[in-house]
Amino acid sequence: MELTGEQELIRNTVREFVENEVGTDVHEADKSQEFPEDIWDGLADLDLTGMTTPEEYGGLDVDTPTYSLVNEELAYGHLAVATALSVHCLATSCISQFGSEERKEEWLPDMVSGRPVGAFALSEPDAGSNPAEMTTEARPEGDEFVINGKKQWITNGERAGVVILFAKTDRDDPDSVTQFLVPKNVDGLEVGKKEDKLGLRASDTTTLIFDDVRIPAENRLTEVGEGLKSAFSILTGGRIAIASQAVGVAQAALDDSITYANDREQFGQPIIEHQAIGHKLADMQTDVQAARLLTRDAARKNDNGVDPKAAAMAKYFASETAVDVANEAVQIHGGYGYTKDFDVERYYRDAKITTIYEGTSEIQQKIIARHLKR
Known part of the structure; x- marks a missing residue:
């Protein structure tokens, strides 16, 4: 392409x-x-x-x-x-x-x-892969909405100045999820725990706590009950972004491995000359390019109309590829790959999150399978 x-x-x-x-x-x-x-x-x-x-x-x-x-x-x-x-x-x-x-x-x-900075608040402590189970409520009261609840795993949670919030207008009604715009500086909105993560450590990931937060009714972005539909639509494009990021991490791990394998000598020759290492690199190169092409195909299709299956396939394959390639990169570097003197240990830690956020690999498989039913 x-x-x-x-x-x-x-x-x-x-x-x-x-x-x-x-x-x-x-x-x-x-x-x-x-x-x-x-x-x-x-x-x-x-x-x-x-x-x-x-x-x-x-x-x-x-x-x-x-x-x-x-x-x-x-x-x-x-x-x-x-x-x-x-x-x-x-x-x-x-x-x-x-x-x-x-x-x-x-x-x-x-x-x-x-x-x-913007944040996107969908997930909750007990509602991650199934956001319909969220309990955060934005109760209508006159010309305002009163918000109570907790959101978790919020990227830009500390840094954000505005939060796109998904909440039920009636906590007991699973069909009442609605999208809202919440300024970060409103009374009652508190930034909770900042997560101490395996990777992606420079990105602030926090809990957001809403305690009788009041916003004007005009800050409702979707019709009542249209929140999940809007979220899934937006997240289709978001998954293409994550697939792209996974390809970027995988390419970095591959490039570092190629350089190291050409420079590092063992048994009198660069280790890339050893079949075991050469074949690893061949597999890594093939998988990275395949992930890139799947991702570009999903991106192209997205501009011709939302295609959840293409986005899910790209995100699933690219994120799993990033983990596999980063793992092999550490292996190729040997003991050095396990130290912070080489970037591959960070790629290894960072890559894993791409299989989790904005829909786990298992959720992507579920989406793909759903579109295969006749």
Whole structure:
């Protein structure tokens, strides 16, 4: 699948940004668990924080294949940054697609500029893979909604200035899930525990606690009961972003392994000359390219109408490939791969999350199987 001239330009711009601006910062951010705000500001300077926002609000409004390319290139250098950006773009997409003109004008131009950062609050402590079981309630009261509940695994939870919230208007009615826009600075909204994670450590992942939070009725983004439908629609594109990120991590692990295998000598020759290592690299190269092509196909199809099966296939295969390739990268590096002196141990830790967030591999298999029924 050939890239257009504009897509090549954007890809090369992001690639250059990663090479020049990310650098060793990724190691310090991983160690400190602090998000690199200077890199975020650089993304905003490139207008990438407005990728999915219509041009009339200052955004780039790129197509899905271009969005996919940006995610792949960013994840190649810094998965935590790519994840934060993709979640921010989920939030801007929700406002763009479901918000009133007033909400769009109020929020999107500033979000395009990078601040406020957006968060997407769907999962709960007891409602992850099945969001219909959520218990967070946004009860209508006069010209307001009163929100009570808890959301978990929220990327940008600390950094966000605006939260796209999914809640039931009646806790006892499973068909009442609705989408809302909640400013982060409202009374009663508290940031809870920041998760201490295996990987993706620079990305802030927190709990959000809503205690009698009041928002005006006009902050309801969808019709009552249309929240899950809207979430699943948005998440189809989100899964393509995660697939793209998985490809980026896998490519980074592969490239480092090729370099190491050519440089490292054992038994009088570079280890790439040993069949066991050469065959590992051949399998890794094949799987990464297959994942990339599946992801690009899903991205292309998404612009011709939402295709949940294609997105699920891409996310499932690419994320599992990222884990497998990162695992082999550590093995090729031997003892060095188990140390923090080499990036492959971070790829190994980071890759796993791509099989979990925005729908586990098992959920993707379920979606694929559902579309095979006759």
